[in-house]
Amino acid sequence: MDPLTETLTLKLVNPNTHKERKLRETRDEYQLALHDAFTQDCDTQSKANDVVVNYDLSGYAKNALKQYVPNLLDDDTYGAEELQEGNHPVRFTNEGPQLDHKPQNAIEWYVKIPHHEDYHLWLPAQPKSNQREWLEALYHSDAEMGECQLIERDGEWYFHVSATMIVEQSSSVSVEEQTPIGVDLGEAALATVCHRTECGSPANPTLWSREGREVRRLRETYFSAVKRLQERDSERLAEEYGDELWARIDDILHAVSKEIVEYAQQVENPVLIIEDLTHIRENMDYGQFMNRRLHGWAFAKLHAQITYKAKENGIPVETVDPAYTSKECHSCGEHGYRSRQAVFKCSNTECWVGEYQADLNAALNLVKRYYASCESHVQTDSEFSSDEKGVAVT
Numbered sequence: 551m552d553p554l555t556e557t558l559t560l561k562l563v564n565p566n567t568h569k570e571r572k573l574r575e576t577r578d579e580y581q582l583a584l585h586d587a588f589t590q591d592c593d594t595q596s597k598a599n600d601v602v603v604n605y606d607l608s609g610y611a612k613n614a615l616k617q618y619v620p621n622l623l624d625d626d627t628y629g630a631e632e633l634q635e636g637n638h639p640v641r642f643t644n645e646g647p648q649l650d651h652k653p654q655n656a657i658e659w660y661v662k663i664p665h666h667e668d669y670h671l672w673l674p675a676q677p678k679s680n681q682r683e684w685l686e687a688l689y690h691s692d693a694e695m696g697e698c699q700l701i702e703r704d705g706e707w708y709f710h711v712s713a714t715m716i717v718e719q720s721s722s723v724s725v726e727e728q729t730p731i732g733v734d735l736g737e738a739a740l741a742t743v744c745h746r747t748e749c750g751s752p753a754n755p756t757l758w759s760r761e762g763r764e765v766r767r768l769r770e771t772y773f774s775a776v777k778r779l780q781e782r783d784s785e786r787l788a789e790e791y792g793d794e795l796w797a798r799i800d801d802i803l804h805a806v807s808k809e810i811v812e813y814a815q816q817v818e819n820p821v822l823i824i825e826d827l828t829h830i831r832e833n834m835d836y837g838q839f840m841n842r843r844l845h846g847w848a849f850a851k852l853h854a855q856i857t858y859k860a861k862e863n864g865i866p867v868e869t870v871d872p873a874y875t876s877k878e879c880h881s882c883g884e885h886g887y888r889s890r891q892a893v894f895k896c897s898n899t900e901c902w903v904g905e906y907q908a909d910l911n912a913a914l915n916l917v918k919r920y921y922a923s924c925e926s927h928v929q930t931d932s933e934f935s936s937d938e939k940g941v942a943v944t
């Protein structure tokens with residue numbers, strides 16, 4: 551069990567004039583308090599407390615200052631001039647800031663930033679795309695929030711959150727010893743998971759179809775209700791509606807990601823093979839724009855949840871290019887087609903596959919692709935070493 555720590559960067563999205571003024575007030579007041587405590591040589595928490603208590607800051611910023619200033623004074627290289635020049639981040643202890651998630655909104659994430667005592671601001675915040683799994687882990691209390699910082703850079707505001715997750719060491723074994731598990735994420739079944747036995751036949755195929763139906767039903771409920779509210783000109787109600795529905799969808803996704811990791815724990819040396827999110831899926835039947843974005847949301851969310859839950863449990867996750875995984879036959883590699891939503895038909899008349907469960911075929915293709923990518927690595931390595939030998943001979 552090792553702690554893994556990461557600093558998450560959230561960009562505060564277009565704070566309005568009022569909120570931006572509040573952020574600036576907090577920042578300016580904090581700089582004054584910091585400078586004051588530093589020049590008064592507050593080398594203990596209680597000395598720092600006597601100084602910062604007079605400033606109009608939240609208790610979380612004051613507490614962070616009490617810890618920070620004595621440390622700063624300990625550092626001989628630091629002078630008062632540098633302190634004055636630097637645009638210091640406003641630090642907050644972790645009890646103050648909070649994270650919220652509203653996937654139905656264009657900007658999904660919100661952070662609560664303490665301002666004064668008993669007064670805080672909620673602001674929409676855009677995370678880095680590769681830190682989604684950390685946000686999910688924080689949101690589900692599987693990671694712990696540490697100190698946070700408010701920073702202004704080139705006229706933009708950022709909120710940095712330090713996060714820690716306890717993870718299990720993953721054992722490194724050779725590809726031959728691994729059991730790759732294909733995890734296909736989809737619309738009909740939220741996830742389809744399968745691995746292969748030693749002789750190569752598909753083992754323990756598991757589909758989360760009921761959950762897929764439930765997510766679709768909740769999403770439809772949301773859309774028709776919002777539409778009704780908008781028709782009645784209740785824009786405000788429409789905007790506020792849906793938190794509970796989206797929390798239920800989140801619960802379902804979270805339960806599915808947990809079950810996928812439990813599946814992996816039952817096999818020897820598991821590796822989860824999941825599609826690379828940077829590729830656009832070619833096989834999705836998208837509806838209207840909102841639906842597409844929200845589908846993408848559920849997809850990205852489930853992907854992130856599986857990734858962090860696997861990491862937490864020491865299970866490696868590998869990504870592969872998913873292009874055509876739903877159109878190729880997992881056995882012969884020929885292109886086929888979906889005769890019905892759930893059925894893949896191989897167009898190779900010689901192939902034994904004929905008709906196959908479509909999502910299962912895609913999951914098996916992910917495994918196949920993983921092996922192919924490992925082989926190409928091995929090949930590159932041996933080419934490289936033979937080159938080296940050539941150099942040594944001449």
Ligand SMILES: [Zn+2]
Pocket residue numbers: 879880881882883884896897898901902903904
């Ligand atoms: Zn085939």
